[in-house]
Amino acid sequence: MKNNLSNPTLYLLSVSAGLVVANLYYNQPLLHDIALDLKVTDAQVSNVALSTQIGYALGLLLIIPLGDKISNIKIIKIDFLVLVLSLIGAAFSHSLIFLIISSFLIGFTSTLPQIFVPMVAHLSNDETRGRAIGIVMSGLLIGILGSRVLSGLFGEYFGWRSVFYGAATLMALFFILLNAKIPEIKPDYKESYSKLMKSLWFYFKKDPTIRLATLRGALAFGGLSAFWTTLVFLMEDSFHYGSAVAGGFGLFGVAGALGAVYVGKLNNRVSKNKLIISGAILLILSWLIFLVSSHSIVGLIIGVILIDLGVQALHITNQNIIFSKNTEARNRVNTIYMVGFFIGGALGTSLGAIAWNSFGWTGVSVLGLLISVTILIVQLITSKRII
Template sequence: MNTESPKLSSTVLWLMTIFSALIVANIYYNQPLLGKIATEFAVSEAAVSKITVLTQLGYAAGLLLIIALGDKIMRKRLILFDLVLVLAVLVWMATADKLWMLFVSSFLLGVTSVVPQLFIPMAADLSTPENRSKNLGLIMSGLLLGILLSRFVGGIVGDLFGWRSIYWAAAGLMIIAWGCIYRLFPEIKPNFTGNYLSLMRSVWQLAKTQPVLRLAAFRGAMGFGSLCGIFTTLAFHLEQPPFEAGPSVAGSFGLVGAAGALSAAFVGQLTRRWEVNKIILVSLCILLGSWLFTYLGGNTYIGLIFGIILIDLGLQSTHIMNQSDFFSIKTTATSRLNTVYMVSYFIGGSLGSWFAAYAWEFAGWGGVCAVGVIFASLALFAHLRYAYKLKRN
């Protein structure tokens, strides 16, 4: 790390954590609200589910096209410019009166809501070596809480004030975030001197030459696809008998998932006793086994609660260990390693949402569970097939 770089103050660290939660939440507010959106625009549930798919595809595109720029241009300027775009897209979503507008704005919201992934390498550069892991862990906790609690908040606000109100509220929060970042965040000089094309080539080169990174990316993609399958269709499932529940109930399952996901924050302590590959194996088995509860108990709140806790526990444990695995690669291009991984992660999520939406239309809850099992099984198969072979090599 450049010794002339400013240090990471506790104020900036906590603002990064809070703003990571608020910005990433923009991507997930829609999930408990899909039923209300479908009703307003008089379209099928499968059609309106494209909103979730497009948001995740947009996020993957933003990760690929924007995050690597943090190595090339001033990060603070990039973050501030990006937040202006986020604000504009949120206002468009809140005022959209055509379904195609929601599709386009959802994709663009995903593209622009990548600021937390700019915070992470920024915090790494500003941290001392002894505090780096702790600081990054705090930001990741904020990111995780934003993902999970956004479903709960989106459902409650949507039930009380209509689905558009959450996007107006989010726009106001982005204005506050912009002002705080402008006044309080330090600036860091870029460390890549090539052009944008060469920057993108370096990302592709990492993907081609690092098998550990490719395996982590595939496990992450399939695991996240498994999770997104259930949250994309959960609102539709809960609208039907025996539940007949609205968006606030669907959103509350974000709180349920938070219990499992936050438990995964302690998985790093297991590395003192177990190797990374063993922890990933157990985590993927938990993820796969969670679908047994979700399918057999799918018509009861207890079954869904246990299933979602285990899905989030399995996925987030795998996610943390995946990052530990590929960040151990000896290279200074950590932002670009994260670009490869996170792009793959959200492509997997969009595929899981897409397949689950169509499975719901043609096969109901059983079809959704089948999609989740397939995605989790692919992650487990790849791990068993390649992880220990790579370790031997």
């Protein structure tokens, strides 16, 4: 199979993926500032992050399967319009409920990177697919982590609303670039939308590798979300730092995310089982370090690098596994995987807030450790039977 994806287009998709997915995470370092501005508690304002992730999971479920039925260009045009309006709505919010609704819509429409990943898998050949997915995932992961840095800085010095105004402007600019540069893919699926959605269950039921990849991804992202949601509270409680410092931890996570391209290449040469076990071990180590680092900035920095390396190793390997099969339904199998992934994130956000309010940083660290150990146990039990 010929590789139909040029490097300039691949890197445009990578940058775009990072900027779009960043919309999901701008609010996390700002939660304390938003709580003060809207006069609500830290527990109440955590619903802003939760609603964003729930919206994203639903957007994945309802929008991304359309990539197997409708032109990618049509999806991008409609999605960007609603996304820009939602970001502007968040910036104008003067009540918690309106911000929660706007955040839900931001999450719902920030699903485009999950169109991009199956797109590069479709346009690449077997020899270049791992590298291409790794490059897009590298951009996506840097967007996730870098978003916290930017939002923390802008939030502290220009107010939290400036972050959403800036994001709306970026989305409008990149819509123009994508519309001009990305290749159009016209899928062959001709059945109705209801049959398209019903087929999700068919693929989930028939392929155990999809189910296991979804479970691993959900657990890993649940732990990561618990960490980032509660880090800003730890910064205030133990170090008396603001959102800029909490967001600045994303810089250290970027160092881990830069390894995404390397992990993608390793998927063509190293056993998937070894990569998954290695990722789980990295997560366990990161949470052990977090557990003893409630008053150590250095410990937290080391933990951030390890946790992001571990999550990316699991995530990219999971996607390589599911994209290697069911080539006619890559958007649908990606939907199954990513819906589970972000449901895990939403649960991790909620459980992280509960653990923080009940047991402080020790509770959050024990939660993350239990989640990571579960990933390793599941993989050890199933690795000899199913990748």
